Amino acid sequence: MTYLRLIWKQGLQIGLIGGVVALLIALTGMAVTFNQRDIISGVVSVGLMLMLLVMVFAGYLAARRTAQPRWLVLVNAMVAGLVPGVLLVVLVVVGNLVNLRLILINASPMLYDLLTFKQGVLAGSLSLLVAGGVSGLLAGLVYLLPDLPRRVLVTALAGVILTGVLQDLIRTVIAAWGPLAIINQWFFTGTGLTIPGAITVFVLVAAGVYLQAKRGAAVQAQYRSLRPTTQRGLKLTGLLLLALILIVLPQVLGLFLSEVLTIVGLYILAGLGLNIVVGFAGLLDLGYVAFFAVGAYTVAVLTSPELGMFHLSFWEALPFAVTLGVLSGVILGIPVLKMRGDYLAIVTLGFGEIIRLLVLSDWLRPFLGGSMGLGRLPRAIIGGMTIPGLNITLPAYEFTGPQQFYYLILVGCLIVGFIAWRLRDSRLGRAWMAVREDEDVAQAMGINLVATKLLAFASGAAFSSLAGAIFADKLGSVYPHSFQLMYSIYVLCVVIVGGMGSIPGVIVGAFAVLGLPELLREFAEYRLLFYGAALVVLMLLRPEGLWPEALRRRELHETEEAGEPVPEADLTCAPAE
């Protein structure tokens, strides 16, 4: 009886949650959309993998929650894997009796085919149940494995899945390697990994993880025993290597991936700015797009021949864009100075919308172009001028496509990153963090709240308007449509996913939030669904983000760590900045 209750509490409940997740994945159309791409060609598609992963996760969570005794772990894991299977079978059966499509547009025959492995309702339902049970059971077994084999197995499987999901990226990069491009034939078919390719990836990753676990500590110890000068030399070599990679990257990656990189770069730029406002100073700004728009429109108005009011070049317009950005940051900052967090969020959101509505309106059309936007912005050019007296004309470098803009954005990111990094450790940065922790106490300690907050808004706005200016010039035109609320949400996701207040976190966040979806074209439709879920899950489980700032993590886990010493491993994991 007690065991039954334990199964209910630990297996069934998690299974039901997993089942609801699986149903949502099926009915929102994700399963079918992702089905276009195979992970292993002809064996398993991304859509199916998603379903199986839900079952595996449910099984693993149930196993972890049970923990003891072993047989109950396995039973619970199996139950938790089976329940999503049962719910999906119910969906298939109901869907075959009633036309659910009248309401749920994604309950298509394609979905049922996918769920039943194309074997018809009866055989398919049975296979689905078996798949659920087996996935759960396997997850339970994995849980019971000793630490090292478990890590090797899980990482290797994740490696295979990741390789399959990111096949386009990997294939194009390898294809550019000239004679080495033959590798592609071994690993990939047109739609996914080949079976030998998948096995190779699995073995390689497994071996890597195994070696790292066995030898990693020894290598690290060896590195530490080196003389400090040698250590510094190694670090410098590493940095030089990184710089070299960054410089040749667009040439290696080709046009499309360079475009992706420029998008990510623009979000890093904006994210670094918002990181100051949200991460350092703790002011939740949802109208961040306003400053982006200010930067973009300033450049457009000053350079576009369509209005004919000004004919500046990009470089002449840039200082105006940033200055106006700072000004608008201060102007929008003043009214919200005394507001508390949640009010601030809504008011800034309102500001963002006001700016967009103004830009869109016919009223300001003569100055801003209205809904048609402004076009034909001249591209930025470096050089090309004649040095007076010497009669030498420098060679001109025009930023025409993404491969050229990449460098402009890279330089921008480096400068802004450096500024943000230095600001963080400055007196002002510490004042921001004090304000974030407790305004009243900060004020009592003699921090000027008005100046501190306004500086946060102003520097955030400056970075964002810089990003906007580059964005406008890269696109060659500006439209009100580019400045939706979504932009603010994307940037907020970048900051939060990476870890509020963490500068490397912004970079990680931008790649995760904007890089990945660009590489997975099918993903685009579900982007905001995932972001929403990611924000909720992150806040529930890991509020410090993917690459947290050490201080922030300690704050957020204060209660858990109180009294017990911080584990050694945790300290070494903290980013060395």
Place this chain on the structure above:
Amino acid sequence: MLQRLRERIDPTDVVMWVIGALILLAVSVGSIITLFPSLATALGLTVSVYGFTDWASILMSGLAQGSVYALIALGYTMVYGVLRMINFAHSEVFMSGPYTAYFVAAALYTTGWLDSQPIISLAIVFAVAMIVSSTIAVLLERIAYRPLRTAPRLIPLITAIGASFFLQYTFRGLYGSGFQAYPVVKILTGQWIFATPLGELRIQVIQVVVIVAAAALMGGLYLFTQRTRVGKAIRAVSEDKEAAALMGINMDRMIVVTFVIGGLSAGAAGVLYALMFKQVHFFMGFVPGIKAFTAAVLGGIGNLPGAMLGGIFLGLIESLGPSLFLNGLGIVAPYQLKDAIAFIMLVLVLIFRPTGILGERLAVKKA
């Protein structure tokens, strides 16, 4: 005397007052010009001229719009009262109900019930919408907010934003991304025309129904919170959580009840909104959601009658504004700036009277 005055005023206040005064000036100048069109010709502005019939219909649509805002605002205000947080996902609670009920309404329409038994059919549609909305609200509380009650302030807010987008795009995935046309209910169409000494008075039936229904719901809700045991318990929780718990009130249950009530009123408001604008869409919650929040702040957040008053006030301002003062300032196509007026109102209220019309001072960081 002057010394003391100088100490009391800080420069940011001055900036704010200047902004406010400028806006006030613009509003009054614009209104005067609109009301006396001869002034406009003297100034060389082209403005539209409205008669009594136009003003009356603008007023009525503002009132109907405002009563829907008021109903949604109740949800914000009540949740704010008990949890001291803005339920950012409330706009999705508002959207989910009528969007789901659309399929019921469409089915009733095709079977002909909607016209032969309009009252029963509408009751079913309302019931479905209200149940769905309150279910979503309760799930939201259980999954996204309850585990974070003791977390730093910023964290539940981010969760709420995340939940909001998650819900929007889940519904988009489930029901599709297109606009769905809400079926027309015959008894709600048409208009009444009265002849008055000032001119013709035209009143849309649907607007009257919306106003009456919203007023009835709000009245019921008000009585519920004032008179019943549960209502009193909710008020006790929002007054002081710990003291309420000491008095034997189950706080978790009261919070759930609050979310249920918020969901019910949002669902009903959603159907009224859908009947008025005749379409549903997965993004339909966003703008009314923000407006309703504005209304809640306007009336004083945490204050029920305040939310109702704020909603109606906002609805009126928003529908009167473009034709009254923006028109008078010679702004082209003033209706494009309708939403901007609401947002500017929000900012102005928070600057000059963060307590709202009837509320206590909460917007400033304390609590």
